[in-house]
Amino acid sequence: MRELDRRAVLATVDVVALAGPADLDRPTPCSDWTLGDLLAHMTAQHHGFAAAARGEGADLDAWKTHPLGDDPAKTYTKAAEAVLAAFADEGAAERGFALPELAGDLAFPAEQAMSFHFIDYVVHGWDVARALGLPYGIAPDLVDAARPIALAVPDNDYRLRPGAAFAPALPPSGEATALDEILRALGRSPAWPVRPAT
Numbered sequence: 270m271r272e273l274d275r276r277a278v279l280a281t282v283d284v285v286a287l288a289g290p291a292d293l294d295r296p297t298p299c300s301d302w303t304l305g306d307l308l309a310h311m312t313a314q315h316h317g318f319a320a321a322a323r324g325e326g327a328d329l330d331a332w333k334t335h336p337l338g339d340d341p342a343k344t345y346t347k348a349a350e351a352v353l354a355a356f357a358d359e360g361a362a363e364r365g366f367a368l369p370e371l372a373g374d375l376a377f378p379a380e381q382a383m384s385f386h387f388i389d390y391v392v393h394g395w396d397v398a399r400a401l402g403l404p405y406g407i408a409p410d411l412v413d414a415a416r417p418i419a420l421a422v423p424d425n426d427y428r429l430r431p432g433a434a435f436a437p438a439l440p441p442s443g444e445a446t447a448l449d450e451i452l453r454a455l456g457r458s459p460a461w462p463v464r465p466a467t
Contacts, residue, residue, distance in 0.1 A: 270380050271356050273414050274387040278349050280407055281311070281394040285345045287401060293341065297400040298461045300436070304400045308341050309334045311393050315348035318366070318386050319355035326367030327374070356383060384418050389434070391415040392455055395448070399461055405448075412447045419451040428456065 293305035320331035365376030436456025
């Protein structure tokens with residue numbers, strides 16, 4: 270899982286690098302978030318998961334969103350490097366990861382926590398690419414690995430809460446690709462943005 274996550278995160282670094290300051294106000298598939306909001310969230314989550322890998326995830330300050338500064342792509346890349354370094358640390362695989370946004374005081378086994386991070390960045394990479402109007406060039410084996418994780422995410426009332434990680438699942442489509450299945454399972458339309466017929 271650590272290697273799958275590393276590759277998914279690096280794919281997001283590549284697509285985020287294509288975003289300039291003028292792109293930060295673009296809408297995204299993430300409800301009311303602009304691209305700037307999404308990048309700030311992604312950056313904060315990297316810092317939070319890095320803290321969790323070090324055994325410090327219960328500190329809510331580690332998860333706070335901060336301004337991206339004058340070079341959002343550089344800020345994002347530094348956060349991505351930080352979480353990858355924390356996950357690669359020899360002791361990380363043996364620690365429980367405190368993820369207060371998900372489960373209060375509970376700690377998750379490292380492999381499971383890394384799978385949460387992995388699915389987030391597979392999907393957020395798509396979010397960023399769609400916001401920029403670019404194709405999403407994620408490797409097929411990453412999609413294959415992400416699919417069972419996405420399909421296992423509970424589709425319950427939690428998804429209706431403000432700030433929920435995922436919207437309610439969309440109905441399956443007969444012609445769906447594996448990536449489409451992931452997106453629909455996590456409440457995203459593969460056709461986003463859907464434009465009204467003219």
